[in-house]
Amino acid sequence: MSSVSPAQLARRLLRPELLELRAYHVPASDGLIKLDAMENPYALPVGVADEIAHVAATAAVNRYPDAAATVLRTRIRALLDLPEGMDVLLGNGSDELIQLLVMALNRPGACLLALEPSFVMYRMIATFCGMRYAGVPLAADFSIDVPATLAAIEREQPALIFIAYPNNPTGNLFDAAALRSIIEAAPGVVVVDEAYYAFARDSFLPRLADYPNLLVMRTYSKLGMAGLRLGFLAGHGDWLGELDKLRLPYNVGVLPQQVAEVMLAQHDVLLEQAGRIKADRAQLAADLAALDGVAVYPSEANFLLFKVAQADAVFAGLKARGVLIKNLNGGHPMLADCLRVTVGTAQECGRFMDALRDTLNTLQ
Ligand SMILES: *Cc1c(COP(=O)(O)O)cnc(C)c1O
Numbered sequence: 550m551s552s553v554s555p556a557q558l559a560r561r562l563l564r565p566e567l568l569e570l571r572a573y574h575v576p577a578s579d580g581l582i583k584l585d586a587m588e589n590p591y592a593l594p595v596g597v598a599d600e601i602a603h604v605a606a607t608a609a610v611n612r613y614p615d616a617a618a619t620v621l622r623t624r625i626r627a628l629l630d631l632p633e634g635m636d637v638l639l640g641n642g643s644d645e646l647i648q649l650l651v652m653a654l655n656r657p658g659a660c661l662l663a664l665e666p667s668f669v670m671y672r673m674i675a676t677f678c679g680m681r682y683a684g685v686p687l688a689a690d691f692s693i694d695v696p697a698t699l700a701a702i703e704r705e706q707p708a709l710i711f712i713a714y715p716n717n718p719t720g721n722l723f724d725a726a727a728l729r730s731i732i733e734a735a736p737g738v739v740v741v742d743e744a745y746y747a748f749a750r751d752s753f754l755p756r757l758a759d760y761p762n763l764l765v766m767r768t769y770s771k772l773g774m775a776g777l778r779l780g781f782l783a784g785h786g787d788w789l790g791e792l793d794k795l796r797l798p799y800n801v802g803v804l805p806q807q808v809a810e811v812m813l814a815q816h817d818v819l820l821e822q823a824g825r826i827k828a829d830r831a832q833l834a835a836d837l838a839a840l841d842g843v844a845v846y847p848s849e850a851n852f853l854l855f856k857v858a859q860a861d862a863v864f865a866g867l868k869a870r871g872v873l874i875k876n877l878n879g880g881h882p883m884l885a886d887c888l889r890v891t892v893g894t895a896q897e898c899g900r901f902m903d904a905l906r907d908t909l910n911t912l913q
Contacts, residue, residue: 566676573673581873582900584891587717587745587852589773591822591894597815604807614803621806624813625781632758638789641800643744643768643780647711648674649795650764650782654708654738655680662707664693666718666881668742671711683707686883691719691846693727699734708737714753715745718877718889720848722749732760740782742766745850747823748830754783764788771851772819774812777805826851830892836902840909852891859912860886866908872901 553561560568576585593601618639625637640646651661651674658681663671665684675682685701688694702710710731715722732739739762741753746767754765768780779801782789812819830848837845837855845855857863860878867874874891877884890901 564679566679570673570676573670576873578873581868581871582893582897583873584893584897584901585873585875585889586775587771587850587891588775589771589819589822589826589851590897591773591825593773593812594815594818597811597818600811601808604811605804608803608807610803612803614799614801614806616798618801618806621801621810621813624810628813628816629754629783631783632755634785635757635783636786636789637781637783638792638796639801640780640782640796641805642770642778643742643766643782644670644674645778645800646766646780646782647671647740648678649792650709650738650740651675651678651680653792653795656708659708659737660705662701662705662710664698664712664716666691666877666884668711668713668717668744669880680709687716687719689883691716691721691883693723693731695727695730698727698731702731702734702736706736710735710737710739711742712739713742713744714751715749715849717744717850718852718854718875718884718887720846720850720852720854720889722751722849725751725753728753729756732763735762738762738764738788740764740766744768744771747772747820748827748851749849757784761785769809769812772823774809777809777812779805779809823851826892829895829898832895833890833892833898833902836898837905840906842909843905852889854887854889856887857909858886860888862912863905863908864888866911867901867904870904870907872904874901 622637622639647670655678660681660683661671661675662683662685664687672682683701683705685698712728743752743765746752757763757765764782764784766780766782834845834853837843837853842858843855845853860876864876875889877887877889892898
């Protein structure tokens with residue numbers, strides 16, 4: 550044993566699919582205008598920040614958190630106006646809930662199906678957990694290709710389907726009737742991932758009671774709490790009770806629970822900020838569309854997908870000018886030369902547009 554290096558030992562012992570994975574890359578953003586990760590750019594109202602300071606100073610961090618997060622869950626349920634029999638299960642970010650669902654539904658041979666391009670964690674977590682994965686391409690305009698999707702469901706018999714509504718990284722909200730036809734055809738669970746619900750005009754939450762195989766997932770990350778790590782799964786208590794057995798008992802810490810309680814008491818303020826972001830999104834989309842050589846896609850999220858002639862050079866040019874966005878070129882083939890920009894404050898959007906115009910001028 551002593552003659553073996555750690556690297557050799559790791560290669561021998563670890564699951565081969567893990568050795569092939571590349572870790573989720575989070576780029577350095579120090580000193581840059583950060584428009585790469587769909588964060589809410591606005592600060593908390595002064596009174597709320599004071600309240601959080603008080604909560605943090607008096608929280609019993611020497612004790613384990615309330616494992617059921619009763620107070621926080623009650624607050625969330627009250628905000629949602631859930632149909633009868635429905636409840637919420639909290640996650641340390643909704644990424645944790647994706648993992649929990651995969652662990653729960655990964656019976657031998659089971660398949661996870663997702664549309665592509667979409668949120669990359671669906672595929673990554675399936676790989677982590679050794680679950681079979683099937684990706685179904687979207688149509689060229691990023692809408693759901695219903696016949697292809699229904700055929701894939703028939704062929705793969707997926708135990709689990711994830712659909713981001715609105716979709717990331719494309720930004721569009723899928724047709725609700727197309728989604729309904731998928732839920733009705735699916736032999737397994739369909740999770741509608743509403744990470745961007747605050748910026749969209751529709752939700753499947755009110756439809757939870759219509760389907761025994763539907764769960765709705767949300768996160769507070771895009772609404773101003775990315776740093777807290779808090780997401781939830783809404784669905785029938787019979788589903789959540791089983792899934793709860795897999796949840797690590799203290800997955801949401803004392804401070805995230807208590808800070809989220811304070812922040813969700815200000816849900817109106819957060820939604821007002823989301824409203825401002827939606828208005829700024831419209832302006833930013835118009836500004837982008839006005840540029841030669843830029844195509845911008847419709848969005849109901851807090852970001853815009855756009856296509857340029859040379860995405861790598863534009864991305865680098867923006868970064869050199871102090872603006873960090875997301876380069877999607879080189880990922881999914883349908884995203885060739887695509888970039889994604891988060892809608893920041895009006896001032897940040899202005900700085901981004903200046904940097905983009907300047908970059909495009911130098912590239913011509
Ligand atoms: C950001 C995002 C998530 C993950 O959110 P966290 O709660 O921060 O883990 C899930 N789904 C989609 C579609 C997202 O864009």
